[in-house]
Amino acid sequence: MPREGLVSRPPMRIESAAGDPSEAADVARAAAGDSSAFERLYRRHAARIHSLVRRMVEGEADANEVTQDAFVRAWERLGTFRGESSFGTWLHRLAVNVALNWRKSAARSRRRFDEEATAEDLPGRRDAGAERMDLDQAIGRLPPGARQVFVLHDVEGFRHEEIAELMGVTAGTSKAQLHRARMLLRDHLER
């Protein structure tokens, strides 16, 4: 059976802003207290961060709050940003942490994947775009642990060892959760 290189490559979505000189200037200004520069950084990264967060927590309202928390935290900690990674990577990592901690502190009613298993809302024929949207919604209905591992690994490109460290679990747990999430999503797409 042929093996594809595709799936073992982490998505390269974090690095688009690396090394951008105008961004570096805004980071420096923001670190010195310039909120207008920080607003430009927000505008540039809002979609990226909000999309990450939206997939990690449940519901738009929570996603908005976590996104705002992440940017406020970034503002407070800009002084500790040393430029070892790109600002985008640093911000992204920070947002992951905020989202993970949000889950711990938020005892919320959760819609379970299996409670939603109706085939009625499936369109008769799905193009690739619709299928991606469908996947995005299905991610939101995964059990929290599986969802977070899936988002971090398959959407965001983290390795199991990194996920284990971020989430305070073992790499084995991360692998098991990933497989569980993928199988649920596969079943969902193939309903």
Place this chain on the structure above:
Amino acid sequence: MDEHLGERLSAYVDGALDGAALAAAEAHLSACAECRDAVQGLRHVVALAHALDDRPPARDLWHGIAERIGAEGGAAVVPFARRRRFAFSIPQLAAAGLALSLLSAGAAGTAVHFLTGRAAPTGTAFVPFGALPVHLTAMATPYDTAITELEEILAVRRGEFDSATVRTVEASLRVIDQAIAQARAALVRDPNNPYLNGHLRSTLDRKLDLLRRAAMLPKVS
């Protein structure tokens, strides 16, 4: 047949198996349609996940962030109940080319407690705004001069305002002063940065505008 591959399916899909584990998985796959089917489905999920798009939040979240970091655009707008637009400006300031040497040690960004406790400067009479004394001869500190004068006017008029107005003006000035201090701190690092100079200038303009409007507020009878 052996039991199905289970979790090893994902490892296989990720290219994380090697050696004997890989050989065993491939041997199983060659004989098991169910696991082959699963591999296909998993690959599809992973490919879709890689292709997910980012999209911005449905509503702009900046305002809430700005409020929490004390930035302009948050609560900095002066919420005067009777907001007035005054046509006058200080064109001389603009004309001065804004050398902004006020960066040195101007009064513009120093704490403005003109409405609190500070005694009114002696001998300061109400200065008609049409005659706002912009010292064109002292272009080095145009903002300082204008701001100082306005502060003095406000100090004199303080007793004429109700306490809510005083609080509002003070709160707004604190926000603006903070922005000015931030802009200056950034300029210390990067003195010739045109953006920062423009930013400081516009912040100082805001302060002037606020002071002018405050100074022109009608007396509470």
